[in-house]
Every structure is written in structure tokens, then in C-alpha cells.
Amino acid sequence: MTEPSKTATLTLDGQSIDLPIHSPSAGPDVVDIRKLYGGAGVFTYDPGFTSTASCRSTITFIDGDKGELLHRGYPIDQLASKSHYLEVCYLLLYGELPTATQLEDFESRVTNHTMLHEQMQYFFRGFRRDAHPMAILVGVVGAMSAFYHDSTDINDPWQREVASIRLIAKMPTIAAWAYKYHLGQPFVYPRNDLDYASNFLRMCFAVPAEEYVVDPILSRAMDRIFTLHADHEQNASTSTVRLASSSGANPFACIAAGIACLWGPAHGGANQACLEMLKEIGTVDKIPEFIARAKDKNDPFRLMGFGHRVYKNFDPRATVMKQSADEVLDLLGVEDNPILQVAKELEKQALEDPYFADKKLFPNVDFYSGIILEAMGFPTSMFTPIFALSRTVGWISQWKEQLSDPEHKIGRPRQLYVGETLRDYVDIENR
Numbered sequence: 001m002t003e004p005s006k007t008a009t010l011t012l013d014g015q016s017i018d019l020p021i022h023s024p025s026a027g028p029d030v031v032d033i034r035k036l037y038g039g040a041g042v043f044t045y046d047p048g049f050t051s052t053a054s055c056r057s058t059i060t061f062i063d064g065d066k067g068e069l070l071h072r073g074y075p076i077d078q079l080a081s082k083s084h085y086l087e088v089c090y091l092l093l094y095g096e097l098p099t100a101t102q103l104e105d106f107e108s109r110v111t112n113h114t115m116l117h118e119q120m121q122y123f124f125r126g127f128r129r130d131a132h133p134m135a136i137l138v139g140v141v142g143a144m145s146a147f148y149h150d151s152t153d154i155n156d157p158w159q160r161e162v163a164s165i166r167l168i169a170k171m172p173t174i175a176a177w178a179y180k181y182h183l184g185q186p187f188v189y190p191r192n193d194l195d196y197a198s199n200f201l202r203m204c205f206a207v208p209a210e211e212y213v214v215d216p217i218l219s220r221a222m223d224r225i226f227t228l229h230a231d232h233e234q235n236a237s238t239s240t241v242r243l244a245s246s247s248g249a250n251p252f253a254c255i256a257a258g259i260a261c262l263w264g265p266a267h268g269g270a271n272q273a274c275l276e277m278l279k280e281i282g283t284v285d286k287i288p289e290f291i292a293r294a295k296d297k298n299d300p301f302r303l304m305g306f307g308h309r310v311y312k313n314f315d316p317r318a319t320v321m322k323q324s325a326d327e328v329l330d331l332l333g334v335e336d337n338p339i340l341q342v343a344k345e346l347e348k349q350a351l352e353d354p355y356f357a358d359k360k361l362f363p364n365v366d367f368y369s370g371i372i373l374e375a376m377g378f379p380t381s382m383f384t385p386i387f388a389l390s391r392t393v394g395w396i397s398q399w400k401e402q403l404s405d406p407e408h409k410i411g412r413p414r415q416l417y418v419g420e421t422l423r424d425y426v427d428i429e430n431r
Ligand code: ACO
Pocket: 265, 266, 267, 268, 270, 294, 295, 301, 302, 303, 304, 305, 306, 307, 308, 309, 310, 359, 361, 364, 365, 366
């Protein structure tokens, strides 16, 4: 850790306390308040952690004002156009782009771990048929700790590595089986001759009764969706994984916690909510009515797929996703899809509206992803599981980074307590 170059002075009740300031390689300086309570007897108050750096990280960097997303320094648009998901996984996990040999070895390790323990089938069958695939995902991933005991010791680097590969390799199988179970169709086993995205598409859409050939353009679009969702700094689900991990919980439990957090409509559930909203709008002439509702303080309605905690400019992933939507719909011969027309017009009208401009609300990655996924044949209930599958590598990379950070300790936020102070218990007959 580099020595802080500056200090901030906080004066409180006439007493001054110096707080070190750390300079990051990118982004704003960070005031180190670890000694604040000990030195001045006060906490900081920051609901939603809007101004709090919870860790030191070298994985992903977002410049929200510029609309820039970097993984290990490489911009997301370059990775989305020149690289592919498993190479990005390697980059996130190990810090550098792989050589050809390293990539081949990594791909082969992932490919050889895609099958699930056969007994896990019975675990799937315990869920109700109409269970949401995310509910199945949370349960099955958490239960991996019961099936893969030999990769739960977080203090053993080898076990950490095996758990990482297992999670990346098995998530597509788990997500696809959650879908198949929901449909009442037989589980489709992974095939080692297919690439990661093609394998997932086949496990979702193949049936034993006929041959299924993966379209390379769809497989490329799927791979790009995985790549665009691979990691995103200290967002809610990643912070959940880190918080769960801070107690020493096993990797499968930590990732299950991340999946549970991702499920919410303000986070990973937004692509489902966005597509549902676009369908509810239905036709271009209804757009002004929905924009008016989004601006109305008395109406809880928000434009889903718009706005982001960090981006105060275009989400760079949304730009790539919009291109993908055009390509995929063109390939599938549905270029005049009415929902895509509504999305494009809604984006245009919102961007021209001073409300959205003043609050710096721009389309985020979820605005177009639902349109692509639906065109590929996925029901809305699979959108968030696909996000979870893609983000697994980000969660694991952050989890591994945390475990190797000598400064990491159990997460334990403080509070601004505004409840009752000490009072005596009142017997029930006297209340
Ligand atoms: N539609 C209308 N108004 C909005 C929207 C929106 N989508 N998003 C924010 N605003 C307004 C708020 O009402 C608030 O207005 P105010 O200052 O007058 O009170 C202001 O913009 C700031 O909003 P906050 O909720 O304080 O911003 P925050 O950074 O906490 O929220 C969030 C970010 C949760 C993503 C929000 O923009 C939102 O709810 N968007 C819709 C859901 C969505 O698309 N989520 C996906 C996020 S990306 C991801 O998880 C992959």
C-alpha cells in the first residue's frame, strides 16, 4: 500500500483530526476514515454507500461522467468487439490477457467442469414446476457446497481455484436446467465440442427428439451479452458477495448471496422489468404518457433501463447492446419488431427531455438486452438468470481479490440510531 500523499483535516468541537487521503490510479481521491471513530468518536452516515469506497480493487473501473468501463484497464467496447467471454473471464480472474496456450488451458479446464453432479438432478426436481428460475439458481448454487466439499476451504488457494472454475463452468448448466425444469422438458447435458455460449444455447433450446444446430450469429450475440455483464465494480450484488465472504463463508454460499441480491428489479431484474414496461407502452403514441408518469413525483413509476448509480452519461454497454439488438433482430428477420421501435423512440424522446438530461439519466445495459434475449427465444424469467451466469466471473474475481487482501476484515457497518433509548419492560396487562 502506497503512503498517503495528502491529509484532510476534520474539525469537531474545536478538536482537529487528520485523515489520510489515498490517491487511486484512476477516479477521485479517497479519504481514509478508519481512525475517525477512535480519534473523534463519530461515525459517518452514507445510506446506499454513495460516497464510500468499501475496498481496494484492481479489477474494474468505471468513469461515470465519461461513460467509460474498463476491465483491468481494457475498455469494454474493445473487449466486446475483439475478445470473447472466456478470454474476458481469464482477464478478470488473473489480471492479464492470456497467451494462446494459457487461453487454451483455461478453456479446457472450464469445458471439463460443465457437468453437474448427477445427484443434483434430484435437487432440481424438489422445486415446484412453476418456480422462478432465479429461485432455483439461488438454491442450487448455495447447495453446491453440499456437493463439492473439496472446494469449500477458502484458506487453500488450490480449492479457491477449483471452486472458481467450477462456478464459471457449471452456471450455464444450472441456468439452462432451471429453464428446462420449468418447461417440463428433459435436461440437456453439456457438450465439450461446443464453445461456452453455444453450449448454453443448446442446453436451453435442444430437445432429444431432434437435432439442434446453434446459429453462430446468435452464439456470438449470446457471448457478447455474457461479456457485457461480466463485472461492474462494487455494485449491490458484488458488495453482497464481498460482505458474505468477509465472514469466511464458502464460495458457493457467497455467490448464492450475490444471486439473491441481483434478483431485485433495481438491479439484475431491471431487464425483465424493462421489457415488460416496453410491452406495456406497446405503441409509439403512448410514449409521452409514460414519460410524464416517470417525471411525476407522485407516481412511483420509473423508466426501467434508464439511470444508473454510477453512469451519469451513456452506459457504454448500452451502446454495444443496441448494435447487437439490430444485428440479432435482422438475422431473425424481425427488424420491424414493434417493441424495438418503442425502445428506440422512447430513448430518443427521453434524451430530448430536460428532466432526464438535467438528472443525467441515460439508457443502461438493460434497456436493449431484454429485446435481444426475447428475440433469441428466452422468456423474461430467464433474463436475470442469464445476467447471474454472466456476472459469476466478476463475483468470483472480486471474492478472490478480497481473500488475498491483507486489509480485509469482516464487514460490519455502523448505524445512525434514532429509536427509543433505554426503557423498562412493561408487563402485557399494563400496556
Ligand atoms: N426514471 C425516472 N426518474 C428516475 C429514474 C428513472 N429510471 N432513475 C432515477 N430517477 C430520478 C429519481 O426520481 C431522482 O429524482 P429526484 O432527485 O428528483 O428525487 C433522481 O433521478 C436520482 O435517482 P436515485 O434513485 O436517487 O438515483 P440512484 O443512483 O440511487 O438510482 C437506479 C439508480 C436505482 C439505477 C435508478 O436510476 C433506477 O431506479 N433506474 C431504473 C431501474 C434500472 O434500470 N436499474 C438497472 C440498473 S443497471 C444494472 O443493475 C445492471
